[in-house]
Amino acid sequence: MLKKLLFISTIILVFTLSAGMLMAGGKKEEAVEVEEVPVEITFWHHEAPAHRVAAFQKVIDLFEAENPNITVKQEVVMWGDAWVKSLSALEAGTLPEFQFAIPDLTLTMYKAEALAPVTDLVNEMDAKYKIFPNQKNMYYHKGEYWGLPIFTMIMLMTYRPSFLEEYGGVSEPPDTWDETLELARKITENSDEEVYGFGIGGAKNLMTDEQAFVLLASAGARFFDEDGNVTFNNPKTIKALRMYSELIKYAPPGAEAWSWGEIELNFAAGTLAMSPYFPAIQKRFHEEFDSSDYAAAHVPRFKGRSERGTITYPNEIHIYKQTLKDNTKLEAAKDFVRFMMRPEINAILTSGQEPGGFLPCTEAAAEAPEYWDNPVVKRFENIHRVSIESLQEYATLYGFEYGKWVNIGIGDITGADVLAEVVNKIVSGQMSVEDAVAWGHSEMEKYSIPAK
Amino acid sequence: MRLYLRRERTSYFLMIPVLLLIIVIFAYPFIRTFILGFFKISFGASETQYVGLNNFKDIIRNQTYWKALTNSLYWTFGNILVQLSIPLFIAILLNKRIRGINFARAIIMIPWVVPAVTIAICMRWMLLPKIGIINEMLESLNILKNQIHFLGHRFTAMPTLILLNSWKFLPFGTLMILAALQTIPDETYEAAEVDGASGYQKFRYITLPLIGSMIWFVGFLAFSWNFNTFDLIWLTTQGGPGTITQTLPVLIYRTAFKTFRLGEASAMSVTVAILLVVIGVFYFKYLTPKE
Numbered sequence: 220m221l222k223k224l225l226f227i228s229t230i231i232l233v234f235t236l237s238a239g240m241l242m243a244g245g246k247k248e249e250a251v252e253v254e255e256v257p258v259e260i261t262f263w264h265h266e267a268p269a270h271r272v273a274a275f276q277k278v279i280d281l282f283e284a285e286n287p288n289i290t291v292k293q294e295v296v297m298w299g300d301a302w303v304k305s306l307s308a309l310e311a312g313t314l315p316e317f318q319f320a321i322p323d324l325t326l327t328m329y330k331a332e333a334l335a336p337v338t339d340l341v342n343e344m345d346a347k348y349k350i351f352p353n354q355k356n357m358y359y360h361k362g363e364y365w366g367l368p369i370f371t372m373i374m375l376m377t378y379r380p381s382f383l384e385e386y387g388g389v390s391e392p393p394d395t396w397d398e399t400l401e402l403a404r405k406i407t408e409n410s411d412e413e414v415y416g417f418g419i420g421g422a423k424n425l426m427t428d429e430q431a432f433v434l435l436a437s438a439g440a441r442f443f444d445e446d447g448n449v450t451f452n453n454p455k456t457i458k459a460l461r462m463y464s465e466l467i468k469y470a471p472p473g474a475e476a477w478s479w480g481e482i483e484l485n486f487a488a489g490t491l492a493m494s495p496y497f498p499a500i501q502k503r504f505h506e507e508f509d510s511s512d513y514a515a516a517h518v519p520r521f522k523g524r525s526e527r528g529t530i531t532y533p534n535e536i537h538i539y540k541q542t543l544k545d546n547t548k549l550e551a552a553k554d555f556v557r558f559m560m561r562p563e564i565n566a567i568l569t570s571g572q573e574p575g576g577f578l579p580c581t582e583a584a585a586e587a588p589e590y591w592d593n594p595v596v597k598r599f600e601n602i603h604r605v606s607i608e609s610l611q612e613y614a615t616l617y618g619f620e621y622g623k624w625v626n627i628g629i630g631d632i633t634g635a636d637v638l639a640e641v642v643n644k645i646v647s648g649q650m651s652v653e654d655a656v657a658w659g660h661s662e663m664e665k666y667s668i669p670a671k
Numbered sequence: 672m673r674l675y676l677r678r679e680r681t682s683y684f685l686m687i688p689v690l691l692l693i694i695v696i697f698a699y700p701f702i703r704t705f706i707l708g709f710f711k712i713s714f715g716a717s718e719t720q721y722v723g724l725n726n727f728k729d730i731i732r733n734q735t736y737w738k739a740l741t742n743s744l745y746w747t748f749g750n751i752l753v754q755l756s757i758p759l760f761i762a763i764l765l766n767k768r769i770r771g772i773n774f775a776r777a778i779i780m781i782p783w784v785v786p787a788v789t790i791a792i793c794m795r796w797m798l799l800p801k802i803g804i805i806n807e808m809l810e811s812l813n814i815l816k817n818q819i820h821f822l823g824h825r826f827t828a829m830p831t832l833i834l835l836n837s838w839k840f841l842p843f844g845t846l847m848i849l850a851a852l853q854t855i856p857d858e859t860y861e862a863a864e865v866d867g868a869s870g871y872q873k874f875r876y877i878t879l880p881l882i883g884s885m886i887w888f889v890g891f892l893a894f895s896w897n898f899n900t901f902d903l904i905w906l907t908t909q910g911g912p913g914t915i916t917q918t919l920p921v922l923i924y925r926t927a928f929k930t931f932r933l934g935e936a937s938a939m940s941v942t943v944a945i946l947l948v949v950i951g952v953f954y955f956k957y958l959t960p961k962e
Contacts (some may be wrong), residue, residue, distance in 0.1 A: 303928050366819075422823075422911045472800040473820025476828075476912050480792075481799065488802045527903075634929040647825065647913050666930070
């Protein structure tokens, strides 16, 4: 009897212990799933002004509140240093998990074999929020996306409506470049050179690259053909730059040496009527001058051409190969990127950060009430509608017009400011338009690396 | 003898930290740059290719390089001229014993403490036509008939930059020369006056010889600092208009960090180093004032 009792007790004990151990084991596994490991990720962006850093921090704080196990650190690297620092960090093994960039920088890091494709993330976000095709295609190469656009920038024909009315006798901005030239002349002359008709630069810098490209894009001129061969020296480029050299005659004295700051100063000082430029000065008109005398329209066309053209810079994030080594960090980075793409959060980085300067690049973000609720956006609503139309329809970037990378030397061509130097040679009278374009063509060939 | 040798060994031992510092800070970067000059390197790209003397041949054939060298010499000697003459004049004025002179000596230091970035950005905008205060002022004083873009015009850009740069150098040159002036005893001038020397003669035969070594020293520092100036030029004109103000440091920066051709940029740096050494040797050998 005692033996029987002992046997049954042993069985019960073994069973209980086994069940207990199994349950404990099971619970332990569940606990691992629920109790997430703390993880810290770092990203670089290039927006140094305090209010832009604050906008990024706001997004980070909201994300961390939702994901208490993830700590996100932002580090600011100035645009001017971004290329050198990124490449140096790559060699030193100190790159962040991901960083913000524009196509040129992404391409530089791609050439340095530092990037991991983000195709899955782009497809996921595209399905959810519908990314504007032009914006995502600038990061497409060899069947993969190498960057996911978060927000974007665009140049439009910005102008002061009161100057157009007072000195030009028109209430609407011009539709063609010929009309623009005539209006610029009229404004400059009728105002006795108190107000200049057109603001463009001629220095060897990125701003001149950008403004000249607006005209090139309008004329349908491109740096490369679809196979990546340099095609800069063509009648469309010559036509565009000839117009540029005419328009600069109606720019304030010294425009040949301008950079971004001078355009903004002249606009704010009331010495400029029109300029192809980023429509971000609206914030100053709203906050400092409490004035609505600032507007933007579609970039004019060339006579006989139905297509328009302008420049856009999709600000993307790319993930570095090294991040793939740590799956927890990779997933945390992807979660943060997904968070930034939510339309209501994206609005913090666009209209919340720099109204008119940073724009949404998905249909969902462009429709988000959080974007349109911003007081600056409300005041200059039309500028934002035109911006989004342009982004969806025709805005592009030199070297990235084909929906794929055709020449990976474009980063060096931009770095060397070849287009700006061509413009500089023309506006300073050193060369004729034809000679300068031919010179630019041969310079571009030095840097050219067709993707094929 | 043994004590002497031990002392000598100790001296060499004590020199090791300084020697190490020189090797790390000067010798290693120079040798590395020299070696890089023989390679084709695209910054960030994994491949490097030995190209022998090709980088050096390329820069010799490159018109932009020669233009930058000419600009560098114009920039350097233009600066030296201003930086030796104006501080000398101000130092002579500040050497007078008059009321408020200490305040004037303190105020002269202001340009020295203003960062180059601040000078560059403020002056870039102040010199603009139409909205810049300097053009406005010169026009209202009838000094200028038409406003000009000082930094944007091919004839005015370099002289304007030289003046801006020299303004920053002014306190250093002035204080160094002033220090030398203060070592000249008053009795020397009094004796000259008794002999009937004019103001010019006192300056020519007393002041100048006695502060000559200081002017020589300031001149040498001005030469080496000016030749390598990058910040002010980059922040104001970036070498423009065209390539009018593109000096060798600006060209090297552009080549290395805008187009990422490190090999070519290294070769240029080596030529600059050699040039500076040659000029330095010449300066010390032939222009050192005799005791």
